[in-house]
Amino acid sequence: MTNVKFNGTPFERTLTSLVDDFITEIPTLFKPEVKNPAHKGFVPVNITEKENEYQIEVVAPGFDKSDFKINLDQQVLTISGDQNETTAATTDKTIRKEFRTRSFKRTFTVDDKVDTDKIEAKYVNGILIVTIQKKETTKTASKDIEVL
Numbered sequence: 001m002t003n004v005k006f007n008g009t010p011f012e013r014t015l016t017s018l019v020d021d022f023i024t025e026i027p028t029l030f031k032p033e034v035k036n037p038a039h040k041g042f043v044p045v046n047i048t049e050k051e052n053e054y055q056i057e058v059v060a061p062g063f064d065k066s067d068f069k070i071n072l073d074q075q076v077l078t079i080s081g082d083q084n085e086t087t088a089a090t091t092d093k094t095i096r097k098e099f100r101t102r103s104f105k106r107t108f109t110v111d112d113k114v115d116t117d118k119i120e121a122k123y124v125n126g127i128l129i130v131t132i133q134k135k136e137t138t139k140t141a142s143k144d145i146e147v148l
Contacts, residue, residue, distance in 0.1 A: 061126030
């Protein structure tokens with residue numbers, strides 16, 4: 001049989017003890033794990049402007065090509081990825097499991113400078129590369145205007 005001891009009366013908490021508990025928990029809000037945006041469904045991206053295209057690189061290791069969904073609705077480009085966890089019937093005992101399924105969603109606003117019909121995507125070595133072609137600008141020919 002186990003003996004249980006109570007310090008004071010159960011359910012007796014003062015305002016001071018509640019405030020003390022709250023103040024001791026505040027430092028956990030400033031830990032790097034909480035501030036890290038990767039835990040909030042965001043993935044880091046690199047956006048590069050080249051002479052005739054924009055390139056968005058999304059870091060997404062461990063995904064398959066079928067896990068990505070890229071959608072353009074009016075002027076909003078949405079890149080999302082969703083990994084589904086596969087469960088296999090095994091007799092093995094898992095001691096520790098740190099791999100997690102994850103999903104992300106990033107949205108970007110595109111302007112009139114891009115050709116929305118020419119968007120391509122490829123997945124190479126854990127990086128999703130979305131290439132958006134710029135519209136070709138027509139340069140007006142210069143001409144001399146004669147003063148009458």
